[in-house]
Amino acid sequence: MPELPEVETVARGLRGSLLGRTITGATVGWSRTIGRPAMDEFMARVAGRRVILVTRRGKYVLIGLDRGHLVIHLKMSGRLQVTPAGEPPDPYVRVLFDLDDGRQLRFQDTRKFGRVYLVDDPTEVTAGLGPEPLAEDFDLHCFRQLLDRRRGRLKPLLLNQKFLAGLGNIYADEALFAAGLHPLRTVDSLTPDEQMRLYEAIRTILGQAVDSRGTTLDDKGYTDVAGQAGAYQDQIAVYGRAGEPCLRCHSPIERIVIGGRSAHFCPCCQGKRS
DNA sequence: AAAGCACCCTGTACGC
């Protein structure tokens, strides 16, 4: 599932192959994939636009055009691939962009949860997002201020994109493990030292995952723009490891459901109480 | 503000 590190890897890959290219046309295979404007207007307005910028905000890929911006969320199963001309069609391609060099940018998405927007200003889509956890100016002081305005349990908070942009289920669980914090711990129960550990854990885990070009859990999982898998799955400590021994203390990893979402943790290394 | 849940989808895992 693409989270910040995967989306960052995709954005970097796209930057190399899309910058300066002109989109000669677009074909939509599943109309609901287009968030806005309506499908026909989308196809008409994107044709002839040149790519001048590729960035990321939270889990969104932002493709700046000479007029307007494509804003793309991969959700669970979305993939962006740049393919050579003549590549055989993929059954899960939802949006196809033809490029002026003969290649294609393909948005593939088996689950159809992903969305592609064409807007004048990316913040029309991303306005509600919290800060970027890897931004240089996102320091411990900022993080403490964010925490002070929140209540409730840590796991749902880390998944809340309005709190912090970019964490998903995998890296939220990994960050809580790295910080030694139980996912059901509440924000207001954190000591200053625990706040710092959580801050450091989020930054360290995300940074390492970006360096590893993301997590690919299985052959159907995430890949980068060239179709290559990430490598962070080799460093996963708790996510998807229920019943397996903790890498630190060998206790069996537990899996519980919090707010309708799975949470994986070591009951020994991540005590419920501080 | 937080919590719980249905919804959007489909491949896959599982029970019989």
Next chain:
DNA sequence: TGCGTACAGGGTGCTT
């Protein structure tokens, strides 16, 4: 072997 069903997952929107 083959069928039906539950489930996973991110985000939104609704209700409590």
